[in-house]
Amino acid sequence: MHPLVEQINEKNIRALARAITMVENDHPEKLDMLSDVFAAKKHARYVGLTGSPGAGKSSLVNRMITHIRNEGKTVAVIAVDPTSPFSGGALLGDRVRMNEHFTDDGVYIRSMATRGSLGGLARATKDAVRICDAYGFDVVLVETVGVGQSELDIMKIVDTTALVLTPNSGDVLQIFKAGIMEIADLFIINKADLPGYGKLKALLKELVMMTAKGDQETQIVKTITTENKGIDKLWQKISEHHDFLYSTKEGQKRRRFQQQLEVYELIREEIWRDVKTYVEENNRDITIEADSDPYQLAQNIFEKWKEDNG
Numbered sequence: 001m002h003p004l005v006e007q008i009n010e011k012n013i014r015a016l017a018r019a020i021t022m023v024e025n026d027h028p029e030k031l032d033m034l035s036d037v038f039a040a041k042k043h044a045r046y047v048g049l050t051g052s053p054g055a056g057k058s059s060l061v062n063r064m065i066t067h068i069r070n071e072g073k074t075v076a077v078i079a080v081d082p083t084s085p086f087s088g089g090a091l092l093g094d095r096v097r098m099n100e101h102f103t104d105d106g107v108y109i110r111s112m113a114t115r116g117s118l119g120g121l122a123r124a125t126k127d128a129v130r131i132c133d134a135y136g137f138d139v140v141l142v143e144t145v146g147v148g149q150s151e152l153d154i155m156k157i158v159d160t161t162a163l164v165l166t167p168n169s170g171d172v173l174q175i176f177k178a179g180i181m182e183i184a185d186l187f188i189i190n191k192a193d194l195p196g197y198g199k200l201k202a203l204l205k206e207l208v209m210m211t212a213k214g215d216q217e218t219q220i221v222k223t224i225t226t227e228n229k230g231i232d233k234l235w236q237k238i239s240e241h242h243d244f245l246y247s248t249k250e251g252q253k254r255r256r257f258q259q260q261l262e263v264y265e266l267i268r269e270e271i272w273r274d275v276k277t278y279v280e281e282n283n284r285d286i287t288i289e290a291d292s293d294p295y296q297l298a299q300n301i302f303e304k305w306k307e308d309n310g
Contacts (some may be wrong), residue, residue, distance in 0.1 A: 001039075001040075002029070002032060002033040002036045002037075004018060004019045004022070004033060005019070005033060005036040005037055005040055005134065008037070008040070008131065008135050009040055009134070011135065011136065013108070013135075016108070016131060016132070016135050017110075019033065019037070019131045020110060020112075020124070020127075020128045020131055023124040023127040023128065023131070024112065024124045024128075026124075030127075034127055034130065037127075037130050037131055037134045038130060038134075040134040041130060041133045041134055042133055042134065042136050043133070044076075044132065044133040044136075044137050044138055044139060044140050045138065045139045045140070045159060045160075045238075045242055046129055046133075046140050046142070046157065046158040046159045046160070047139065047140070047141050047142070047158055047159065047160050047162065047238055048141075048142040048143075048144065048157060048158035048160070048161045048162065049061060049141065049142070049143050049144070049162045049164055049188075050143075050144040050161065050162070050163055050164070051163055051164030051165060051188075052165075054166070055164040055165060055166050055190055055191075056164065056166065056190045056191055056225055057143050057164050057190075058079070058143065059226075060164060060188070060190055060225050060231075061077060061079075061141055061143050062100070062101075062225075063223075063225050063228055063231045064141065064231060064234070064235065065077065065101055065107055065141070066101075066231075067231045067232065067235055068138075068139050068235070069101075069104065069106055069107065073106075073138035073139055074106040074107070074136070074137045074138050074139070075106065075107055075108075075137060075138065075139045075140070075141060076107075076110070076132035076135070076137040076139070076140045076141070077107070077108070077109045077110070077140075077141045077142075077143065078110055078112060078125055078128050078129060078132070078140065078142045079109065079110070079111045079112070079143045080111075080112050080125060080142070080143065080144045108132065108135075108137065110128060112124065112125060112128065125142065125157060126156065126157045126262065129142060129157055129158075142157055142158055156258065156261050156262055156265065159241070159242055159245055159255075160185045160186060160238050160241045160242060160245075161183050161184055161185045161186070162184070162185065162186040162187070162188050162234075162238070163184040163186070163187055163188065164188045164190050165187060165188065165189055165190070165200060165204075166189070166190050166191045166194065167189065167191065167192070167194045167195060167196030167197045167199070167200050168194060168195060168196035168200075185218060185219075185241050186218065186219050186220075186221065186234075186237055186241065187204050187208075187218060187219070187220045187221070188221050188222075188223055188234060189201060189204070189220065189221070189222045189223070190222075190223050190224075190225060191224065191225075191226075192222035192223060192224050192229075192230070193224050193226075193227075197222065201220060201222070204220050205220065208220070219237045219240075219241075221234045221237055274305070274309075275301065275302065275305050278301075278305050278309075279301060286301060286304075
């Protein structure tokens with residue numbers, strides 16, 4: 001077993017942090033370590049929250065942490081922050097909002113930078129979730145930046161995906177984007193004390209009926225984080241969805257599909273890394289000019305790589 005994983009099993013929080021840094025930096029030992037991490041998993045509950053900036057996701061996560069801790073469970077939070085254009089690091093806004101939990105040994109909060117990822121999620125996020133699971137946290141919450149199509153990436157990471165919306169914010173337009181309706185297991189109408197709540201809920205109910213999937217109906221929960229309202233109902237619905245995933249054939253089918261997506265993603269990553277190294281090592285024979293035909297060039301490089309690698 002990898003030394004870091006042994007230390008993680010012994011509840012060494014510094015080893016946990018070092019392991020996450022290793023996957024963020026794409027360390028050569030990453031895959032070997034992660035294989036041991038997977039073997040050490042303890043079946044934590046993975047929950048993702050996504051939605052547009054300003055929907056109150058961080059405040060909602062903060063309330064959820066308190067609720068989960070009151071149930072006696074430990075919780076890790078992976079907050080995917082927008083990357084700073086100056087330092088390349090995460091802006092760490094979520095950590096500031098959750099500062100009341102810093103001294104709690106049962107809570108671990110880690111901000112991760114998107115580093116320009118098109119999907120809005122660092123590739124290392126899923127690995128970080130698994131590392132937190134191996135450490136022994138009961139629940140792992142993943143909060144995404146919620147811009148562009150990042151909501152689609154979260155499906156590959158968590159058991160339950162919650163889309164956070166607010167009345168009269170224009171968020172309704174976001175849910176019509178391709179794929180977002182399909183990946184949401186739960187709709188959260190946050191700031192439900194604002195005008196427009198009834199209209200948004202009615203629209204969501206209509207959309208849920210139009211896009212019904214399998215035996216599990218997408219739930220709609222209202223929350224008001226400033227008054228700590230709706231958090232218990234939210235956690236109840238998340239728990240019900242988790243039970244559905246692990247006790248029904250439909251849930252098992254969805255988990256197999258999720259696993260398939262991850263395997264394909266890892267294969268693509270390894271092929272890309274191998275091809276990139278091949279191009280860099282053969283840069284005298286492979287020339288990429290500013291006006292090169294990218295389609296033909298990519299095909300030529302890939303064919304040559306396959307030929308030279310048997």
